Amino acid sequence: NVPKHIGILGSGIIGKNWAMIFASAGYKVIIYDIDQEQLINAVNDIQQQLKYFEKNQLLRGNLTANEQFNLIESKADITEVVKNAFFLQECIPEVLNLKQKLYTTIDEIIENETILSSSTSTFLPSILSEGFLHRNQFIVSHPVNPPYFVPLVEIIPAPWTTIEITKRTRDLMDEVGQSPVVLNREVPGFALNRIQYAIINECFNLVEDGIINVENIDKVMTEGLGMRYAFLGPLETAHLNAEGFSQYCSNYAESMYAVSKTFKSVPKITGRTAKIISEELEKKIPLNKLNEKRKWRDLSLIKLSQLKKKN
Ligand code: NAD
Structure with missing residues (x-):
């Protein structure tokens, strides 16, 4: 029985921030990137940032920087990230077909309760997820840079996202200390x-x-x-x-x-x-x-x- 974790897809600026935010609340995080060198650098950078935050009394949560860092693991195999995740935060570049291609891969592995949440700044959830077979598990959680210090998250369900998925996403964001706002329906540019x-x-x-x-x-x-x-x-x-x-x-x-x-x-x-x-x-x-x-x-x-x- 593998313990449930949060999966982060893409280890750039936003992916690293999400990883630190979820670990600060005690969640086990697995981070993935298509670029291995980037992934290694990202994990090192996360360790440095957590140490810096701790030293300067900026660290979030009640765990030490070391304890938080130990909750973050990286994997080169996407299956290990998606399987047994209860929440996936996608943070890959803002390119529509890149995101949709990734979702096609995820479709084959994702479980029925897992939430697939995108960090997209611009794409409507209906456009992103129209071809996604598990589309009622899809949602947008749009952060503001740098999310570790700017708490707003705009949560935008697609027309087919279930109420349960929206509620679980909002509750998770609340729990980890972000400030979620839910849009009742999608609109270009969000709010x-x-x-x-x-x-x-x-x-x-x-x-x-x-x-x-x-x-x-x-x-x-x-x-x-x-x-x-x-x-x-x-x-x-x-x-x-x-x-x-x-x-x-x-x-x-x-x-x-x-x-x-x-x-x-x-x-x-x-x-x-x-x-x-x-x-x-x-x-x-x-x-x-x-x-x-x-x-x-x-x-x-x-x-x-x-x-x-x-x-
Ligand atoms: P970034 O370029 O810093 O990072 C993207 C990462 O994704 C890179 O490490 C890249 O190697 C990786 N990647 C590319 N293709 C991949 C794939 N198929 N699978 C796994 N990893 C892959 O980008 P970012 O600034 O972190 O932005 C990520 C997302 O967050 C975008 O959708 C962006 O619109 C959104 N966003 C960004 C900001 C911001 O200010 N940077 C703010 C809010 C939302």
């Missing part, structure tokens, strides 16, 4: 990217119209809206900005509508304005400094997540 794109589109239009420059439009978020949004959603913000949401609506609905009607149509983020934005950003952060800035971003997110936990 996070629809909101993100609405913001990027408006930023683009404001720059294109010469209203504000790149540095200042980003400041509107980092020094203004973003400060609130790390703690309060836009709806709750509105609720607090008047004597409740109903009063907010009677105070502001008309003017909001009048402003919103002046929005331009959806822009294509290309052409002259895209070039201007790119040049201004590269002046601030040259391309050879992107990694440095990414490290700073991750560290800032870590500090923010700790502040939020204390709140």
Whole structure:
């Protein structure tokens, strides 16, 4: 009787994060990658990261870094990962036929209770799983990078995903300390990217119209809206900005509508304005400094997540 485990398919950025998240809650994790060298490096990297987190009091869960690392195993044979897994988190590249091909292999091995969950950022679950024979066991669990410190997981069932599978996925995410939100039905971009794109589109239009420059439009978020949004959603913000949401609506609905009607149509983020934005950003952060800035971003997110936990 092999003990049940969680299988991680793909050992890149997202796969490593999921492995650490599940191990932090005490789950046995088996990680798989098509590229053996990548898999070996991934396991070494996980060990280094866990040690670093422990040393800096960032480690999740109640187990030591060593105990967590001992829960993570790698396998070159996909059958050993899929068989006896109660949950599979797929984290391979965002290429439709690559994912579908992997699911065809999984179809031949997967048990009837196992959940196949995809980390996809863009593909609708119905498109990903239409040819998957066990498609009622399929779901999307879309994380936000870096998931170890940014807890949101968007859970999107396909039209044929059973209620039981959705519930078990949400419960698991809750249990391991992520913050799941379930969409009632699939929609392109899910929720996070629809909101993100609405913001990027408006930023683009404001720059294109010469209203504000790149540095200042980003400041509107980092020094203004973003400060609130790390703690309060836009709806709750509105609720607090008047004597409740109903009063907010009677105070502001008309003017909001009048402003919103002046929005331009959806822009294509290309052409002259895209070039201007790119040049201004590269002046601030040259391309050879992107990694440095990414490290700073991750560290800032870590500090923010700790502040939020204390709140
Ligand atoms: P990545 O390129 O870092 O890692 C992908 C890994 O999959 C590589 O190690 C590769 O060797 C392996 N792989 C390729 N084909 C495989 C196969 N057939 N079987 C097993 N392993 C295979 O990619 P990532 O950034 O970790 O993204 C993985 C998924 O997560 C994508 O669907 C992506 O859209 C999604 N996602 C990424 C982010 C992000 O910011 N990176 C955020 C949310 C969701």
